[in-house]
Amino acid sequence: MIDDDEDVLLAAKMLLKKQAHHVIIEKNPKKIPFLLNNDSYDVILLDMNFSKDITSGKEGFYWLEQILAHDPTAVVILITAFGDVEMAVRALKQGATDFILKPWQNEKLIATIATAIRLKQSYNQVDKLKKAKEMLEEQISKPFADIIGDSGSIKEVFALIDKVAKTDANVLILGENGTGKELIARAIHQRSLRKDNSFVSVDMGAITETLFESELFGHKKGAFTDAREDRPGRFELANDGTLFLDEIGNLSMSLQSKLLSALQARVVTRVGANQAIPVNIRLICATNMPLHKMVQEGTFRQDLLYRINTVEIRVPPLGERVEDIPLLAQHYLAYYAKKYHKLVNTIASEALDRLKRYAWPGNIRELQHAIERAVIMTDSATLQESDFLLSRSLTSGPANNTLNLDEVERTAIAKALQMHNGNISKAADELGLTRASLYRRMEKYGL
Incomplete structure (x- = not known):
């Protein structure tokens, strides 16, 4: 509440502190920008006249404009002792939520504020739903939503999913790059009691140290140079749903500490704000890194590992589920044939045999890319062995003794990928x- 009459401020605070968690009062309207940058408010009560002998309300309208410029969803109630119907109509037209005359009736003031708070809550919910919708649309646009396979090893994963999904237990998914860890996480969410709420995915390996808190916990407008609007973090967006933290093994020790604090307290504080926001999430994490070994080496916090792995699920590499390769290949063939409007519907038996003999260091993701390229390049209705650019050094059979520089380079890259289980950095x-150079060469050679 901003008013130049200290007695009015104190009286209002005494009344409202029984109705609200926190009441801030201020005599000087010039401090409004500071207050807005420092915290967020459900309702702002703003006096219209701050200079003696001035009853026009110009100051109030000026500060109303400044507040709404900072936050278009701000809920502002104008208060004055010199109002009339014309001024009230103008206040509403310029963006005020309501208009109250002094001296007010306590019951009326409380009722007006209660209505304004409900309006603010609806604004917050709309903003949250909008952000969640954007993320959901991004997730839906990903081509494959189901786990394909009938092998014994993948059936064991299905059994674990069924056991853990209906609980709120934290899950750690371990597996090589390209094995489908995120699909496992989505399957858990879709079978959980939270399935009607958001599934929010975060690639921890792609978040820089400086943006970590902003991405996960959110920020207030003006908290840093590029913070042009208030923004909820991924924890808030996942409230009542599932938060999936991919590549969690890439976090530095300092970021691990910040994450652990949020997980233990189940509250987050936006960057640039003071108010803690409670969150209710189901946590699923994934990594291709040996976290237990990293704990022994002192590069991953043991207490964080205990926090995130109530249940561990290991996703087998494609080399351990060779019998699933024909199913996966046909699945991707149907998808890319439709996507690229190609009349391709089968894979020759010789080509399938070669796909089954290949080591697949990039796992399912590499198979997906190999099928996509083959569909694009073929002129036939059936994919042939020659349509697939697979390294012979990773396929059981005669050794490839070529001295062609491109083949040598391709073989070296394939061996490095196999040696490090598809880990691009290593x-x-x-x-x-x-x-970046490795990615370009992988694309060049179809790896």
Whole structure:
């Protein structure tokens, strides 16, 4: 509440502190920008006249404009001792939520504020739903939502999913790159009691140290240079739903501490704000890194590992589920044939045999890309062995003794990927390349 009459402020605070968690009073309207940058408010009560002998309300309208420029969803109730119907109508037209005359009746003031708070809550809910909708649309646009397979090893994973899904137990999914860890996480969510709420996925390996808190916990407008609006973090967006933290093994020790604090307290505080926000999430994490070994080496917090792995699920690499390769290949063939409007519907038996003999260091993701490329390049209704650019060094059979530089480079890259179980960073280090350079070469050679 901003009013130049200290007696009015104190009286209002005494009344309202029984109705609200926190009441802030201020005499000087010039402090409004500071207050708005420092915290968020459900309702703002704003006096219209701050200079003696001025009853026009110009100051109130000025500060109303400033508040709404900072936050278009701000709920502002204007108060004045010199109002009339014309001024009230103007206040509402300029964005005020309501208009109250002094001296007010306590019951009327409380009822007006209660209505305004409900309006603010609806604004917050709309904003949250909008952000969640954007994320949901992004997730839906991903091509494959189901786990394909009939092998014994993948059936064991299905059994674990069924056991753990209906609980709220934290789950840690372990597996090589490209094995479908996120699909496992989505399957758990879709079978859980939270399935009607958001599934929010975060790639922890892609978040920089400086943006970690903003991405996960949210920020207030003006908290840093690019913070142009209030933004909820991923924890808030996942409230009552599932939060999936992918590549959690890539977090530095300092970020692990911040994450652990949020998970233990089940509250988050937006960057630039003071108010703690409670969150209710189901946590699923995934990594291709050996977390238990990292705990022994002192690069991953043991207490964080205990927090995130009530249940562990290991996703087998494609090499352990060779019998699933024909099913997966046909699935991707149907998808990409439709996507690229190609009349391709079968894979020759010789080609399937080669796919089954290949080591697949990039796992299902590599198979997916191999099928996509083959569909694009083929002129036939049936994919042939020659349509697949697979390294012979990773396929059981005669050794490839070529001295062709491209083949040598391709073989070296494939071996590095196999050696490091598809881990791009480690393979790039092994080859003396940057990640970007390795990605370009993988694309060039269809790896």
